[in-house]
Amino acid sequence: MKNKIWLAIPVALLAIQFIQPDIRNPPVVAAMDIQQVANPPADVKAVLKAACYDCHSNETRYPWYSRVAPVSWWVANHVDEGREALNFSTFGALSPGDRSEILEEAGEKVTEGEMPLASYTWMHPEARLSAAQRNLLSGWLNANGGEGAGAPENDGQGAGEAESGDADDDD
Numbered sequence: 161m162k163n164k165i166w167l168a169i170p171v172a173l174l175a176i177q178f179i180q181p182d183i184r185n186p187p188v189v190a191a192m193d194i195q196q197v198a199n200p201p202a203d204v205k206a207v208l209k210a211a212c213y214d215c216h217s218n219e220t221r222y223p224w225y226s227r228v229a230p231v232s233w234w235v236a237n238h239v240d241e242g243r244e245a246l247n248f249s250t251f252g253a254l255s256p257g258d259r260s261e262i263l264e265e266a267g268e269k270v271t272e273g274e275m276p277l278a279s280y281t282w283m284h285p286e287a288r289l290s291a292a293q294r295n296l297l298s299g300w301l302n303a304n305g306g307e308g309a310g311a312p313e314n315d316g317q318g319a320g321e322a323e324s325g326d327a328d329d330d331d
């Protein structure tokens with residue numbers, strides 16, 4: 161009886177290998193990628209690619225262990241959810257408002273140390289951000305998102321509250 165249980169474990173591990181998630185990367189259109197759309201400086205690009213692109217782009221690199229179930233299910237799930245929340249490969253498809261909002265959000269996540277996910281940096285030392293890299297990335301994200309967003313192309317819509325000192329006597 162005991163022997164049968166010990167045999168059941170490798171058999172089950174083998175059997176679940178047949179349940180493989182679809183990990184083919186969607187096509188990449190360079191013109192839609194944040195690298196072209198927002199043209200970050202080279203050092204910012206490098207950090208984005210090393211620390212975010214595996215989950216937030218269509219250029220995911222899958223290490224061998226991420227193809228072995230049940231790890232493969234867990235990784236595929238992170239990539240799905242990560243792309244859904246923010247996909248740098250399709251950044252150009254977002255409205256200017258959405259771009260600015262998600263970059264601001266990303267700046268916060270990086271500053272707070274919530275992104276990249278700890279479970280990821282554990283296996284990906286190249287994605288562990290030094291304080292300098294964190295500052296560099298969050299600095300760029302904040303400068304291009306939220307309040308800092310699109311200052312040159314700002315049409316004044318919604319951004320004027322702070323400057324117009326006489327908002328309450330406009331008659």
Ligand code: HEC
Nearest residue numbers: 211212215238241242245246262265266269275276277280
């Ligand atoms: C291991 C995969 C993984 C990596 C690497 C990763 N993320 Fe995420 N990220 C996720 C997942 C999964 C979610 C969605 C669930 C959540 O919010 O925790 C997410 C959500 C987000 C969100 C959206 C939050 C929201 O509320 O909509 C932002 C912004 C973000 N990540 C930025 C980044 C940035 C910037 C990096 C690189 C510095 C990064 N992430 C690296 C997996 C990852």
